[in-house]
Amino acid sequence: MKKYPGLFLLSLMLCWSPAQAENMIMLRVSHSFDNTMILIKEKLDDYGYKVAHIQKCDTGLSDSGYKTDFYKSIFFGKFEEMRHLTATYPELIPYLPIKIAIMQEKETVLIVAMNPETLSPLFPSEELAVQFARWESDLRAIFEEVSETQKLEPLNPVTFPTTINQH
Amino acid sequence: MRKLLLLICLAAFGSVHAAPDGLKLYTKHCSVCHNENGIGGIGLPLNSYKVESFPRDYLLKTIRLGREGRVMPAFKKLSDAQVNAIVDYLLSWKKTTIEVVFSDTPVDGNPVSGKLLFEHHCAECHGMDGKSEGIGTGVSLSREREFQVIPPALNNPGFLGAANDQWIRHTVVNGRAGTIMPSQKKLKLSNTEVDNIVSYLRSFEAQSAPLEKHQDEKPTLIFDSPYDFTTTIGNIKRSLQGLNFRYFPDRYMEMGLIDDKEVNKKQLSLRFCNFNLLYEMINIEPRLGVVLPCSVTVVEGDDGQVKLYVMNMKVVSRVFNNAQLTEAAEKMHLKLMELIDEATL
Numbered sequence: 001m002k003k004y005p006g007l008f009l010l011s012l013m014l015c016w017s018p019a020q021a022e023n024m025i026m027l028r029v030s031h032s033f034d035n036t037m038i039l040i041k042e043k044l045d046d047y048g049y050k051v052a053h054i055q056k057c058d059t060g061l062s063d064s065g066y067k068t069d070f071y072k073s074i075f076f077g078k079f080e081e082m083r084h085l086t087a088t089y090p091e092l093i094p095y096l097p098i099k100i101a102i103m104q105e106k107e108t109v110l111i112v113a114m115n116p117e118t119l120s121p122l123f124p125s126e127e128l129a130v131q132f133a134r135w136e137s138d139l140r141a142i143f144e145e146v147s148e149t150q151k152l153e154p155l156n157p158v159t160f161p162t163t164i165n166q167h
Numbered sequence: 168m169r170k171l172l173l174l175i176c177l178a179a180f181g182s183v184h185a186a187p188d189g190l191k192l193y194t195k196h197c198s199v200c201h202n203e204n205g206i207g208g209i210g211l212p213l214n215s216y217k218v219e220s221f222p223r224d225y226l227l228k229t230i231r232l233g234r235e236g237r238v239m240p241a242f243k244k245l246s247d248a249q250v251n252a253i254v255d256y257l258l259s260w261k262k263t264t265i266e267v268v269f270s271d272t273p274v275d276g277n278p279v280s281g282k283l284l285f286e287h288h289c290a291e292c293h294g295m296d297g298k299s300e301g302i303g304t305g306v307s308l309s310r311e312r313e314f315q316v317i318p319p320a321l322n323n324p325g326f327l328g329a330a331n332d333q334w335i336r337h338t339v340v341n342g343r344a345g346t347i348m349p350s351q352k353k354l355k356l357s358n359t360e361v362d363n364i365v366s367y368l369r370s371f372e373a374q375s376a377p378l379e380k381h382q383d384e385k386p387t388l389i390f391d392s393p394y395d396f397t398t399t400i401g402n403i404k405r406s407l408q409g410l411n412f413r414y415f416p417d418r419y420m421e422m423g424l425i426d427d428k429e430v431n432k433k434q435l436s437l438r439f440c441n442f443n444l445l446y447e448m449i450n451i452e453p454r455l456g457v458v459l460p461c462s463v464t465v466v467e468g469d470d471g472q473v474k475l476y477v478m479n480m481k482v483v484s485r486v487f488n489n490a491q492l493t494e495a496a497e498k499m500h501l502k503l504m505e506l507i508d509e510a511t512l
Contacts, residue, residue, distance in 0.1 A: 022240060023240070023486045023488065024457070024486070024487075026199035026200070026454075027199060028198050028199045028202065028203060028208075050423065051423065052422060052423030053423050055438075055456075055460060057449075057456055057459060057460075060440060060442055060445070061445065061449075063442075064442035064443070064446070066442065068446075071456060073457070075423070079425040082420065082421055083431070086420055086431075086434060086466075090476065091385075091386070091387040091389065092387070093387070093434070093464045093466065093476040094462065095386075095387075095478065096420065099457060100457075101455075102456075105208045105209075106208075108202065108208075110208070110209070110453075112199075112456065112457055113457055114457040114486060118486050122386040123386065
């Protein structure tokens with residue numbers, strides 16, 4: 001390896017694919033809403049996270065007289081991380097625990113999380129940069145695993161009616 | 168060893184340069200907003216009647232440039248081959264094989280006359296400033312919408328960078344099937360008048376400036392409370408009631424992550440919502456759930472000082488690339504400041 005450092009570096013560069021630095025990590029799945037919730041909770045557990053609580057945005061909106069489909073947020077974290085971060089970086093408190101929003105959109109379910117990397121420039125710290133990167137990596141892996149549970153098939157485009165529908 | 172490295176190189180080169188799969192890329196990067204079959208959702212519908220008239224170049228540039236302040240991000244890190252593959256996939260939805268191409272020849276109209284025509288014929292949907300009158304960007308999140316398709320913001324650097332004059336002209340002449348956008352014939356516009364409108368739209372380019380609000384603001388607002396922990400919490404709850412917020416049961420920060428007996432009871436998160444406001448904001452930005460609900464966290468330090476921690480909505484709203492949300496977030500910010508003032512007075 002020492003003999004061909006240039007070649008080795010080139011091979012690494014070719015293998016490395018830069019991650020898209022999107023502000024949101026999103027996934028659309030065709031599972032039912034309830035199954036999606038269960039699946040996400042299972043995957044969070046696999047990655048060592050605990051669900052702290054679930055915010056039922058839909059219930060609040062419905063109680064206030066608004067028509068809405070299923071819409072919930074899952075708050076999750078790791079106790080040691082939470083205790084350390086709130087003590088060392090209290091300015092991070094409003095952003096904790098991290099969360100995933102899950103919303104029904106007609107026959108599919110949308111899963112969205114704010115990309116933790118987005119917080120990196122807002123909270124400049126080497127330790128936090130590592131933390132945000134770890135969260136991003138875990139979220140992407142969790143979303144990927146949830147995505148893999150459904151079969152990828154070419155879909156036929158659906159054409160909209162030419163009249164305007166009032167929903 | 169040399170052979171092994173060469174093999175790694177070749178394998179890596181092969182994986183990078185294999186023809187990208189448009190369906191997979193669309194599913195990964197686009198379907199979350201535009202839906203798997205292009206029927207739209209958070210994003211606009213892209214299905215057949217739309218792509219039928221879209222020039223390839225317009226789609227390529229739209230993916231690259233995004234729509235500033237209109238949710239659609241700029242996909243700058245996708246390779247040209249990947250963007251091409253996505254566009255190929257989108258164009259495969261077309262029912263015809265006719266390729267739509269428009270020359271880059273600028274339209275030579277009179278923007279001053281075009282402004283008057285735009286205000287008369289187009290502003291009702293596209294807004295007097297060309298930034299669209301529709302709320303939100305997509306079609307629906309299972310909620311009511313005035314239009315099935317939100318009229319696009321024309322005064323937007325992404326749109327103006329992607330659409331050339333001839334393509335805009337074609338759209339004004341033919342209208343848009345499947346939407347309420349009328350044709351030149353229906354509007355009884357002469358060819359010169361169409362040219363004037365196009366030239367006026369192009370003149371927006373000189374006005375469009377990037378959104379750079381709140382760049383220097385802190386992401387978290389921190390306030391000292393002159394009261395003790397319990398009194399501060401009581402004050403906040405009273406203020407929340409006064410400001411018409413509904414508050415949820417108290418939660419310590421660590422609750423749910425460890426046994427309740429072990430949680431730090433000097434970190435209490437007061438979570439609240441005004442559902443009228445929430446409904447309005449979710450219509451503008453369906454993904455808002457990732458930062459909900461509104462909260463003020465009360466923390467007592469080892470020295471007994473009580474501090475309040477609040478997310479700065481003005482800063483966080485930038486993450487959504489949604490100019491309408493940024494405006495709504497500023498209103499929300501003022502309400503939160505009113506709350507803090509009352510609670511710490």
